[in-house]
Amino acid sequence: MGKISKSAAKERIALLEKELERHNHNYYVDNAPTISDFEFDLLMNELQTLEKMFPQFASANSPTQHVGSDLASPSAPTASGFEFRQVAHRYPMLSLGNTYSREEMADFDSRIRKATDKPYTFSCELKFDGTAICLTYRDGKLLHALTRGDGAKGDDVSRNVVNIKSIPQVLSGSGWPHEFEIRGEIYMPFEAFERLNAQRAEAGEEPFANPRNAASGSLKLQDPSQMKSRGLDCVLYHMLGEDLPFNTHIEAIEAAASWGLPTSSFSRRAESIEEALAYIEKWDGERKNLPFATDGIVIKVNELALQRQLGMTAKSPRWATAYKFRPEQALTPLLSIDYQVGRTGAVTPVANLEPVHLSGTVVKRASLHNLDQMMLLDIHVGDFVYVEKGGEIIPKITGVEASKRPADAKIPKFPDFCPDCGTALVRDEDEARHYCPNSFGCPTQIKGRLIHFCSRKAMDILAGDATVDQLYEKGFVTSPPDFYSLTKEQLLTLEGWQDKSADNFLSSLEERKSVPFERVLYAIGIRHVGEQTARMLARHFGSMESLQAASKEDLLQLSDIGDAVADSIVSYFSGEAGRTIVSRLREAGLQMECSADEGRVSDRLEGATIVISGNFSISREAMKSLIEAHGGKNSGSVSGKTTYLLAGEKSGPEKMKKAEKLGIKVIDEDEFYKLIG
Ligand code: IVH
Numbered sequence: 001m002g003k004i005s006k007s008a009a010k011e012r013i014a015l016l017e018k019e020l021e022r023h024n025h026n027y028y029v030d031n032a033p034t035i036s037d038f039e040f041d042l043l044m045n046e047l048q049t050l051e052k053m054f055p056q057f058a059s060a061n062s063p064t065q066h067v068g069s070d071l072a073s074p075s076a077p078t079a080s081g082f083e084f085r086q087v088a089h090r091y092p093m094l095s096l097g098n099t100y101s102r103e104e105m106a107d108f109d110s111r112i113r114k115a116t117d118k119p120y121t122f123s124c125e126l127k128f129d130g131t132a133i134c135l136t137y138r139d140g141k142l143l144h145a146l147t148r149g150d151g152a153k154g155d156d157v158s159r160n161v162v163n164i165k166s167i168p169q170v171l172s173g174s175g176w177p178h179e180f181e182i183r184g185e186i187y188m189p190f191e192a193f194e195r196l197n198a199q200r201a202e203a204g205e206e207p208f209a210n211p212r213n214a215a216s217g218s219l220k221l222q223d224p225s226q227m228k229s230r231g232l233d234c235v236l237y238h239m240l241g242e243d244l245p246f247n248t249h250i251e252a253i254e255a256a257a258s259w260g261l262p263t264s265s266f267s268r269r270a271e272s273i274e275e276a277l278a279y280i281e282k283w284d285g286e287r288k289n290l291p292f293a294t295d296g297i298v299i300k301v302n303e304l305a306l307q308r309q310l311g312m313t314a315k316s317p318r319w320a321t322a323y324k325f326r327p328e329q330a331l332t333p334l335l336s337i338d339y340q341v342g343r344t345g346a347v348t349p350v351a352n353l354e355p356v357h358l359s360g361t362v363v364k365r366a367s368l369h370n371l372d373q374m375m376l377l378d379i380h381v382g383d384f385v386y387v388e389k390g391g392e393i394i395p396k397i398t399g400v401e402a403s404k405r406p407a408d409a410k411i412p413k414f415p416d417f418c419p420d421c422g423t424a425l426v427r428d429e430d431e432a433r434h435y436c437p438n439s440f441g442c443p444t445q446i447k448g449r450l451i452h453f454c455s456r457k458a459m460d461i462l463a464g465d466a467t468v469d470q471l472y473e474k475g476f477v478t479s480p481p482d483f484y485s486l487t488k489e490q491l492l493t494l495e496g497w498q499d500k501s502a503d504n505f506l507s508s509l510e511e512r513k514s515v516p517f518e519r520v521l522y523a524i525g526i527r528h529v530g531e532q533t534a535r536m537l538a539r540h541f542g543s544m545e546s547l548q549a550a551s552k553e554d555l556l557q558l559s560d561i562g563d564a565v566a567d568s569i570v571s572y573f574s575g576e577a578g579r580t581i582v583s584r585l586r587e588a589g590l591q592m593e594c595s596a597d598e599g600r601v602s603d604r605l606e607g608a609t610i611v612i613s614g615n616f617s618i619s620r621e622a623m624k625s626l627i628e629a630h631g632g633k634n635s636g637s638v639s640g641k642t643t644y645l646l647a648g649e650k651s652g653p654e655k656m657k658k659a660e661k662l663g664i665k666v667i668d669e670d671e672f673y674k675l676i677g
Contacts (some may be wrong), residue, residue, distance in 0.1 A: 024068035069150035084155035130187030131216035184236030192231025296324035343448025382409035458523035481584030543593035605632030614651030
């Protein structure tokens with residue numbers, strides 16, 4: 001790294017910290033990364049270097065000091081009312097140090113050599129690109145399965161893992177320790193990934209960007225039975241426990257395989273770092289023929305005594321490292337940058353490139369995401385830029401070849417005004433994106449919102465982009481309620497429309513008036529209110545009227561709702577335009593409140609009235625939602641009508657006594673989960 005002034009370093013460290021935390025969230029929580037692993041690692045590397053050079057600016061909770069967390073919201077129920085129980089890891093669940101350079105692999109070996117004069121060997125393994133899992137077996141039975149979470153505690157996804165065929169519930173063979181943990185990766189083979197995405201496309205759902213996101217999204221499905229058809233697989237590569245009867249890692253994994261646990265058949269022992277490098281060489285080429293995604297090679301010290309001696313840093317063990325494969329890249333000139341306005345007004349910079357071949361396709365355009373990203377890359381128009389596909393669908397610019405910068409290359413100027421309607425752009429604090437605030441006057445936003453309103457997950461109206469375009473250009477529809485005043489005569493003036501298409505369209509409008517309230521709420525397109533948030537708001541408030549009446553403070557009570565979302569909801573309903581849309585949609589006959597069985601997951605508790613008492617591993621609110629989601633009714637007091645008293649920790653003695661007296665069945669949390677399957 002070149003020279004950098006103190007003040008520039010301080011600023012850069014702050015920017016990198018913020019960006020890395022944001023990308024961690026995109027990757028682990030939303031399962032929707034916006035940069036490739038390689039770009040992420042470059043940023044992390046830069047931050048590590050700067051923190052070493054300027055330790056006075058390194059903060060204790062910098063992303064260099066902790067692993068990314070997949071925990072969604074620690075205490076709040078998720079959209080369907082169900083939350084995963086969080087369980088502390090017995091041993092911290094760490095990440096791995098990584099490198100893209102073979103020289104650094106040799107440095108890894110030198111560090112180990114310095115620590116011991118005894119001979120040692122390596123285990124060379126594929127780095128499976130999935131989502132980490134930690135299984136605990138006690139007396140040969142699967143006790144629970146946890147995600148990595150924040151490394152200290154993970155989500156208990158046992159209910160879902162049961163549906164992965166390769167993970168045994170009960171071990172076979174003999175000789176397993178009384179209790180041990182085995183960690184590995186849940187992954188989705190390419191074939192299953194393509195099948196799933198094809199199904200999602202069919203159903204009008206957003207496809208997963210890559211198999212890793214699909215695997216981790218599936219693992220957190222609220223309805224475990226959906227897991228069965230997802231074709232997930234598992235490979236286990238790290239055993240932990242007290243006094244395990246093994247001298248080497250490879251022995252432990254071989255024993256695991258003999259107990260019926262899924263392990264990798266591609267792992268090899270290496271006598272030296274040279275042999276390990278040869279393994280890397282081999283798989284750099286051959287991995288393209290594997291039926292699942294890999295993003296590198298893991299090299300581990302094989303001898304467990306030496307592993308213990310080497311120990312670990314806050315984030316990763318010193319006895320293992322990952323060599324990561326570089327994604328395919330192309331170098332091409334950046335011709336210009338367009339600034340595109342989306343339906344929510346977000347302005348995205350898009351690079352126009354000199355067309356270039358990359359992994360079998362010609363790339364002409366690539367996303368630059370936002371101004372921060374442009375600044376991070378220090379991009380100039382005219383620069384030669386590196387483009388990468390890295391598993392994701394939209395190509396990205398991952399770097400700039402500064403040595404090739406032409407003398408006349410220009411720093412791009414992010415527009416101050418909306419390229420479509422000329423309104424001054426705004427950028428809220430803490431938000432990476434610029435927005436056009438003219439929501440109800442900016443043509444691109446209006447059309448974008450109309451298209452969104454008709455989309456499958458929203459009102460599911462038979463209208464594609466071209467129809468919406470025509471309706472808008474003719475001035476027939478400028479706001480969603482206008483759809484409901486369209487006449488057949490108007491439709492027949494559209495190019496290519498005939499009697500039948502007009503009738504079909506009108507009947508689809510009529511039929512879809514019955515879509516549930518949560519979808520209507522999603523359809524009106526409040527900024528930051530996606531499908532999940534709309535569902536959660538609908539279930540919490542029950543009707544548009546109560547949501548409309550909610551204050552920012554009320555909204556912030558829901559822990560899935562942050563400042564930006566709360567502000568956006570309040571501002572939508574306090575504006576004339578938003579209120580008019582809602583009242584006209586109500587007049588048109590759309591659903592403005594939840595029906596009784598909305599959010600049903602199953603009927604297993606149909607007809608049951610349940611009284612809960614005490615504390616559970618999930619919040620009481622989440623427990624109540626779970627009861628309703630399975631068709632049960634909640635009641636506050638025990639009476640002759642009560643079906644079950646669900647007793648948690650410290651449950652009230654009065655309720656217990658009354659239940660006993662009335663002969664009402666008392667169940668605990670585990671029995672309850674069995675009841676709902
Ligand atoms: S060993 C203490 N072995 O890669 C760390 N990890 O980027 C033990 N991974 O967190 C991990 N394949 O989720 C190990 N053969 C393998 C792996 C592997 C994939 C994942 C794992 C880890 C991440 C680090």
